[in-house]
Amino acid sequence: MALIARIAWRNIQRHRGKSLVIGIILFLGALIMTIGNGVVSGMERGLRDGIINRFTGQIVVISGRQEQDNVIFTPLGKDVQVITGYEKIKHALETSGYVDKFIPVGKGLTLVLNENGDVGYSLVLGVNFEEYQKMFMNNVKLVEGAFLNKDDRGILITSGNRKRFYDELDFWFMPEGVKLNDKNLTDEALKYKDRLDVKNDIVLMGSSMENTTMDLRLKVKGIVKYEYLDDYWKNFNIIDIESFREAFQYVTASDAAVNIPSYQRKLLETDNLDSLFEDNVVTKAGAGNKKYEIAELIGKRAARKKPGIDSGAYNIIFVKLKKGGSIEKSLRKLNDAFKAAGAEARAVPWGNAVGQLADLAMIMRGATIGFVMLIFFVAVIIIMNTLSMAALERVSEIGMMRAVGAQKSFISGMFFAETAVISSVFGGAGIIAGGICISILNLLHITTDNNILELLFGGNVLRPTLGFFDIMIGVIELAVVTVIAAAYPLTVARRITPLDAVTRD
Amino acid sequence: MNMIEMKDIRKEYPLGETVVHALRGIDLSVQEGGFISIIGPSGSGKTTLLNIIGCIDTPTEGSVKIGGEDITSLDDKKLTNIRLFKVGFIFQTFNLIPVLNLLENVEFPLLLMKEHKLSKTDIRERAEKAIEEVGLKDFLDHRPAELSGGQRQRVAIARALVTNPQIVLADEPTANLDSETGAAILELMKHLNETEKTTFIFSTHDPDVLKYASQVVKIRDGHIESTGKPGRSLKTGKTRSKAHVGKAGSTGKRRR
Numbered sequence: 001m002a003l004i005a006r007i008a009w010r011n012i013q014r015h016r017g018k019s020l021v022i023g024i025i026l027f028l029g030a031l032i033m034t035i036g037n038g039v040v041s042g043m044e045r046g047l048r049d050g051i052i053n054r055f056t057g058q059i060v061v062i063s064g065r066q067e068q069d070n071v072i073f074t075p076l077g078k079d080v081q082v083i084t085g086y087e088k089i090k091h092a093l094e095t096s097g098y099v100d101k102f103i104p105v106g107k108g109l110t111l112v113l114n115e116n117g118d119v120g121y122s123l124v125l126g127v128n129f130e131e132y133q134k135m136f137m138n139n140v141k142l143v144e145g146a147f148l149n150k151d152d153r154g155i156l157i158t159s160g161n162r163k164r165f166y167d168e169l170d171f172w173f174m175p176e177g178v179k180l181n182d183k184n185l186t187d188e189a190l191k192y193k194d195r196l197d198v199k200n201d202i203v204l205m206g207s208s209m210e211n212t213t214m215d216l217r218l219k220v221k222g223i224v225k226y227e228y229l230d231d232y233w234k235n236f237n238i239i240d241i242e243s244f245r246e247a248f249q250y251v252t253a254s255d256a257a258v259n260i261p262s263y264q265r266k267l268l269e270t271d272n273l274d275s276l277f278e279d280n281v282v283t284k285a286g287a288g289n290k291k292y293e294i295a296e297l298i299g300k301r302a303a304r305k306k307p308g309i310d311s312g313a314y315n316i317i318f319v320k321l322k323k324g325g326s327i328e329k330s331l332r333k334l335n336d337a338f339k340a341a342g343a344e345a346r347a348v349p350w351g352n353a354v355g356q357l358a359d360l361a362m363i364m365r366g367a368t369i370g371f372v373m374l375i376f377f378v379a380v381i382i383i384m385n386t387l388s389m390a391a392l393e394r395v396s397e398i399g400m401m402r403a404v405g406a407q408k409s410f411i412s413g414m415f416f417a418e419t420a421v422i423s424s425v426f427g428g429a430g431i432i433a434g435g436i437c438i439s440i441l442n443l444l445h446i447t448t449d450n451n452i453l454e455l456l457f458g459g460n461v462l463r464p465t466l467g468f469f470d471i472m473i474g475v476i477e478l479a480v481v482t483v484i485a486a487a488y489p490l491t492v493a494r495r496i497t498p499l500d501a502v503t504r505d
Numbered sequence: 506m507n508m509i510e511m512k513d514i515r516k517e518y519p520l521g522e523t524v525v526h527a528l529r530g531i532d533l534s535v536q537e538g539g540f541i542s543i544i545g546p547s548g549s550g551k552t553t554l555l556n557i558i559g560c561i562d563t564p565t566e567g568s569v570k571i572g573g574e575d576i577t578s579l580d581d582k583k584l585t586n587i588r589l590f591k592v593g594f595i596f597q598t599f600n601l602i603p604v605l606n607l608l609e610n611v612e613f614p615l616l617l618m619k620e621h622k623l624s625k626t627d628i629r630e631r632a633e634k635a636i637e638e639v640g641l642k643d644f645l646d647h648r649p650a651e652l653s654g655g656q657r658q659r660v661a662i663a664r665a666l667v668t669n670p671q672i673v674l675a676d677e678p679t680a681n682l683d684s685e686t687g688a689a690i691l692e693l694m695k696h697l698n699e700t701e702k703t704t705f706i707f708s709t710h711d712p713d714v715l716k717y718a719s720q721v722v723k724i725r726d727g728h729i730e731s732t733g734k735p736g737r738s739l740k741t742g743k744t745r746s747k748a749h750v751g752k753a754g755s756t757g758k759r760r761r
Contacts, residue, residue, distance in 0.1 A: 003613075003616045006605075006609075007602070007604060007605065010604035010605070011604055013604075014603065014604050396598075396600060397600075397602060397603065400596070400600035400601075400602070401602065401613075402585065402588075403559075403561060403588060403594050403596075403600070404588065404589070404594060404613065404614045404617075404664065404665075405585055405586070405588045405589025405590070405614050405617045405618070405668075406585070406617055407582060407585050407617075408581065408582075408585075410617065497561075498561040498588070499556060499561050499562050501600065502552070502556060502561060502596070502676070
């Protein structure tokens with residue numbers, strides 16, 4: 001081994017030019033690979049942390065009847081099944097021991113109506129806004145107006161949606177009492193500022209699964225923007241959960257427990273229709289204590305709600321785990337707990353729930369890896385060619401070694417050692433240089449507003465990271481490149497026979 | 506005892522659409538301790554014959570035994586081991602490893618044998634002794650490029666002998682040397698043959714070299730044309746190349 005290393009090292013020195021060419025290629029390859037890995041790693045971490053911390057948590061609980069896991073960016077705003085038996089789910093989450101926080105939300109697509117007859121659409125999240133902000137690091141930032149306070153009814157429209165509504169419906173939403181701010185107007189709106197059709201409320205039309213519709217007029221409380229990944233999340237306006245349920249006719253028990261005239265009550269209570277025609281129909285008045293199965297009355301989708309914000313109908317529950325919690329284990333345990341509690345719900349990982357956004361991240365990652373691999377492919381070809389030429393130039397030396405008794409394995413070892421030494425020295429230097437570049441990139445604090453770059457950055461700031469795992473990946477990639485690049489030249493060298501050396505001489 | 510036994514050796518090389526018959530049926534027996542010279546004009550088959558004896562090349566037909574072992578059916582690994590343990594080579598162009606110094610070049614085959622329980626000290630001692638025998642003790646740290654042609658050939662001899670091979674093959678060992686250096690090299694080889702009882706087979710077409718040989722085998726067109734002692738008229742083989750050549754009559758003992 002020492003002999004192989006000695007010969008390899010001296011051969012590298014002897015063929016300095018070739019060694020340097022191969023070394024520089026490996027250095028650049030390792031440098032680009034390290035930076036690429038750092039960016040990919042930072043992107044993945046940024047996206048993961050950003051989406052988990054600010055939008056979904058690690059786990060998303062959905063209805064057991066929901067077919068697709070992707071419940072956030074559903075195609076054409078397709079309805080998400082209603083979660084029933086929320087109290088059982090809530091109990092399972094609260095008693096799990098590994099769940100840090102959770103928040104139930106409603107999610108749906110409404111039409112936006114107006115007097116002109118034009119119809120728009122709006123995706124809405126029905127939430128307890130204060131709880132939502134607490135759960136997701138105050139990710140919703142105010143642009144104009146005010147946030148939704150406790151018990152407020154109203155809507156928070158995103159800047160992105162406001163612009164879209166203006167483009168599609170020709171009116172400009174603003175919270176009441178707020179003056180037009182030129183800075184917040186789009187170029188088009190600014191151009192027609194004097195003729196701007198400003199509206200302070202919005203009419204949403206939600207529909208139940210049975211195609212019954214409900215119009216709901218809501219005050220525009222504020223114009224907001226998501227601090228992170230706004231380009232992807234801006235389609236979601238936020239309304240209070242009660243308004244959401246109303247719009248989507250998730251009829252509640254409190255709605256059902258209305259005071260009705262006794263004749264209506266009699267009408268509902270009676271089993272004998274003939275009795276309706278008796279004289280003493282109107283006998284009692286006041287609220288009854290009978291609860292009506294509204295779901296049966298207006299459709300299966302409608303869910304019954306007992307008074308209280310934490311119970312009732314929702315579509316999605318976002319769950320954050322305690323620090324260090326394993327998503328896989330928690331998913332397994334949660335699903336077992338739901339099953340044991342008889343809750344018709346299922347827990348899915350956040351990546352499945354956000355669907356296309358996670359896919360986009362994967363595509364970006366794939367593209368970056370592909371780019372790095374392309375560079376290495378070119379490097380492999382160049383190194384392979386250079387080493388093959390080197391092998392052919394050393395026929396006399398290699399053939400003579402074989403003539404005096406060196407086995408093929410010795411030649412392989414010697415040749416591989418030469419490549420490995422060059423690879424470790426120059427590739428190692430490339431990885432170190434890549435690490436330094438990553439640190440410099442972090443110090444430069446490069447920001448972006450471009451939505452594609454935001455994905456690549458994993459946020460609006462480029463924060464490439466290089467952990468031990470990334471470095472190990474780099475070392476492995478370098479080793480693979482070395483092995484692949486040396487494989488063919490090595491077979492060329494192994495094929496050299498003593499006779500080749502003698503013949504050449 | 507016959508160190509080498511070759512029977513009906515034929516070697517053919519395809520050359521385009523034709524076939525070159527390098528050896529056309531050689532029978533050759535060489536006794537242990539011989540100092541044999543193979544002579545003949547260029548293209549007569551001398552080098553091919555040496556290559557086959559040295560397990561560098563394989564015959565198209567016929568059988569070869571080295572020290573009683575038939576080598577014609579051996580795989581590459583076994584042939585390499587025979588080259589390492591039984592045969593020493595001295596090439597016309599020296600063929601030293603350019604990145605190793607004189608001592609390391611001579612140590613090289615011993616290091617390849619290291620797996621056969623040779624200690625580092627043994628290796629160093631044997632290499633230094635071989636170098637001393639060829640008179641280059643003062644050049645241990647020199648790289649081949651820093652040595653003259655004669656010195657390089659002496660290093661090649663030391664490397665060929667350091668493993669105590671049964672046979673040393675030398676292909677025109679003096680071709681690239683001036684006559685004085687060439688003579689010195691042959692004196693050295695002869696001395697080692699006599700003292701170490703090593704079988705030497707060398708090819709040449711230099712008539713001055715022949716006087717050192719104990720036996721001469723003359724080859725022409727792939728046949729053994731004649732055999733005999735140098736300085737006498739050689740026996741001619743009419744129908745089939747056949748030669749039995751004996752040892753030089755040395756009284757020395759082999760090193761082990």
